[in-house]
Amino acid sequence: MGRINDFLSSFLYIETFSIIVIAIYSWRRRKALGAFPLLFLCFSSAIYSFGYGMEITSTSLESVNLCSKFEYMGLSFIPVLWVIQAYSLANKDKKISNIIKVLIFIIPTLTCIFRIANDKLNFMYRNEKLISNGYFYILTYEKCFWYYIYYSFFFGCIVISTIMYYKAFLKASGLARRQLKIIIFISISAILFEGFDQLQIVPIKMDYGAFIMFFVYVLFAAAVYPFDIMHIIPVSREIIFDWIYDGVIVMDTNFNLKDFNYAAKEIFKCLDKSLIGTKLELCTSEACEFMKMIKIWYSGSEECSKKLLDGGFIKDTFEFRINSKGSVIYFKARLKALYYHGYRVGSTILISNVTKEKEEVLELEKMARFDQLTGLLSRAYFTKYSNVEFDKLHRKNQTGVLVMIDIDYFKRINDTYGHQAGDHILKEMAFIAKNMLRNKDLIGRYGGEEFIAFLPQLSLKQAKLAIECIRLAFQNHDFFYEDKLIKVTASFGMVECCKRTMANSYEQMVKKADIALYEAKKNGRNRIAVY
Numbered sequence: 001m002g003r004i005n006d007f008l009s010s011f012l013y014i015e016t017f018s019i020i021v022i023a024i025y026s027w028r029r030r031k032a033l034g035a036f037p038l039l040f041l042c043f044s045s046a047i048y049s050f051g052y053g054m055e056i057t058s059t060s061l062e063s064v065n066l067c068s069k070f071e072y073m074g075l076s077f078i079p080v081l082w083v084i085q086a087y088s089l090a091n092k093d094k095k096i097s098n099i100i101k102v103l104i105f106i107i108p109t110l111t112c113i114f115r116i117a118n119d120k121l122n123f124m125y126r127n128e129k130l131i132s133n134g135y136f137y138i139l140t141y142e143k144c145f146w147y148y149i150y151y152s153f154f155f156g157c158i159v160i161s162t163i164m165y166y167k168a169f170l171k172a173s174g175l176a177r178r179q180l181k182i183i184i185f186i187s188i189s190a191i192l193f194e195g196f197d198q199l200q201i202v203p204i205k206m207d208y209g210a211f212i213m214f215f216v217y218v219l220f221a222a223a224v225y226p227f228d229i230m231h232i233i234p235v236s237r238e239i240i241f242d243w244i245y246d247g248v249i250v251m252d253t254n255f256n257l258k259d260f261n262y263a264a265k266e267i268f269k270c271l272d273k274s275l276i277g278t279k280l281e282l283c284t285s286e287a288c289e290f291m292k293m294i295k296i297w298y299s300g301s302e303e304c305s306k307k308l309l310d311g312g313f314i315k316d317t318f319e320f321r322i323n324s325k326g327s328v329i330y331f332k333a334r335l336k337a338l339y340y341h342g343y344r345v346g347s348t349i350l351i352s353n354v355t356k357e358k359e360e361v362l363e364l365e366k367m368a369r370f371d372q373l374t375g376l377l378s379r380a381y382f383t384k385y386s387n388v389e390f391d392k393l394h395r396k397n398q399t400g401v402l403v404m405i406d407i408d409y410f411k412r413i414n415d416t417y418g419h420q421a422g423d424h425i426l427k428e429m430a431f432i433a434k435n436m437l438r439n440k441d442l443i444g445r446y447g448g449e450e451f452i453a454f455l456p457q458l459s460l461k462q463a464k465l466a467i468e469c470i471r472l473a474f475q476n477h478d479f480f481y482e483d484k485l486i487k488v489t490a491s492f493g494m495v496e497c498c499k500r501t502m503a504n505s506y507e508q509m510v511k512k513a514d515i516a517l518y519e520a521k522k523n524g525r526n527r528i529a530v531y
Contacts, residue, residue, distance in 0.1 A: 012056075016049045020042065022038075026039040026042060028273070028276075045078060048078065051074065055067035076115070079108070079156075080108050083161050084101075165184045168180055244261070246352045246353075248261045248263070250347070251347055253344055255279060255281070255295070259276065268283055271284075329353065331351050335348070368380070389456045393497055400454065401459075401463035402452070402454050402455075402513045403513060404510075404516070405450065406450050406517055407429065408490055410448070413425060417481060421481040425488055433453070438455075442456075464530070471490065493528075493529050495512040495513045495516060
């Protein structure tokens with residue numbers, strides 16, 4: 001027991017080292033919410049505990065006094081940093097104004113100055129002397145007015161912090177509620193221990209405030225870090241990070257970035273370890289729809305989120321794209337909620353590059369949408385789009401015209417010049433017709449040598465003038481294939497879609513246009529007939 005001061009000072013040095021480790025981690029996560037207050041709070045506490053460790057091993061009044069002054073370089077600022085830390089955690093995105101920050105630092109700054117200059121000012125203590133508590137020397141003194149001001153400020157800050165945490169606790173749910181419960185316990189414990197110390201209801205008349213710092217930060221870490229360092233990241237990394245080629249991002253329940261792998265950084269170039277703890281949307285700005293889709297997925301209640309694990313009704317996959325150097329890269333994101341002891345602690349997002357598959361699908365869609373020879377709409381897609389336009393005309397009581405086009409004597413062209421010549425004629429005639437129609441007009445290949453066109457918002461008279469121009473263009477155009485001139489004409493059948501015919505379906509209108517086309521061919525070809 002004679003060397004109990006050595007044992008206690010060793011404990012304080014170990015405590016100091018532990019607190020510095022937490023401070024270093026806070027520096028690495030300095031952009032995270034509340035990281036800077038925690039960083040300075042750790043350093044202030046480390047100065048306090050290290051100074052007291054030196055104090056209890058000192059044997060002269062001069063050295064003890066010097067150590068006490070060193071302690072106050074950290075102790076003076078702990079209460080105000082505690083308040084700032086509480087505010088940042090309890091109020092999340094809200095910030096304390098710079099003016100308020102300056103004002104609340106006045107008392108701590110003056111306390112530090114007055115303690116260092118106490119030998120001349122005696123604002124904090126007077127009549128300082130050393131006495132033995134039976135194991136080592138301790139500093140005793142008579143308290144002065146600023147001592148009472150500072151400790152009133154100290155207790156006020158801790159009480160205010162506790163109230164902030166309690167208000168946040170009442171609004172919180174799930175894991176956040178559990179975390180805040182632990183932090184409230186820390187604040188209340190700090191009030192009790194410091195109260196016992198001030199009332200000297202402690203053994204061997206020691207300053208126990210320095211010793212409880214270790215337990216304060218252990219509990220603080222237990223409230224916050226297990227779900228960050230020890231659970232969220234390893235659970236995801238152990239299963240996926242070390243072997244997967246897809247991008248992986250881990251976020252907490254507040255959409256803050258917690259971890260990512262190298263493949264994710266290749267997708268989102270802004271990702272950086274220094275940004276861990278910041279809002280994920282700041283790191284994924286290349287794809288605006290990425291965070292939008294995540295928030296939609298996450299928007300359900302806790303009960304709804306649990307259903308997601310069993311294949312619930314909210315889609316847990318979505319696609320997004322990023323424009324990179326003039327090209328489009330497509331990705332698929334798959335989301336998985338992370339739970340710990342029934343509490344949702346975050347989510348893992350697995351991102352796969354699906355550009356090749358997407359381009360193949362787009363190519364297949366393009367092939368299905370357009371005729372491969374002429375580049376006009378396929379029959380199926382022409383029918384689909386024309387039905388939409390037909391319905392619009394019906395709703396707005398407007399007119400339109402459907403036109404069937406058939407190349408005259410096309411079989412003779414194939415038999416005389418070959419099928420490749422026929423294909424060449426089809427492509428050229430499709431090009432001429434498409435470029436003579438308006439952008440809003442639809443034209444497709446109906447089959448073989450037949451084309452079909454739909455001209456919305458035109459009267460029969462207007463449409464007939466446009467089609468007559470196309471007929472003359474076909475008639476006057478010189479078609480060449482392998483230096484052979486081929487003259488080609490076409491026949492046209494038209495039907496007007498107007499109020500009188502609105503009761504008829506699109507399919508019935510096609511039949512009527514086909515009847516008109518038959519009449520044009522029957523009457524000598526290279527002409528227009530109207531149903």
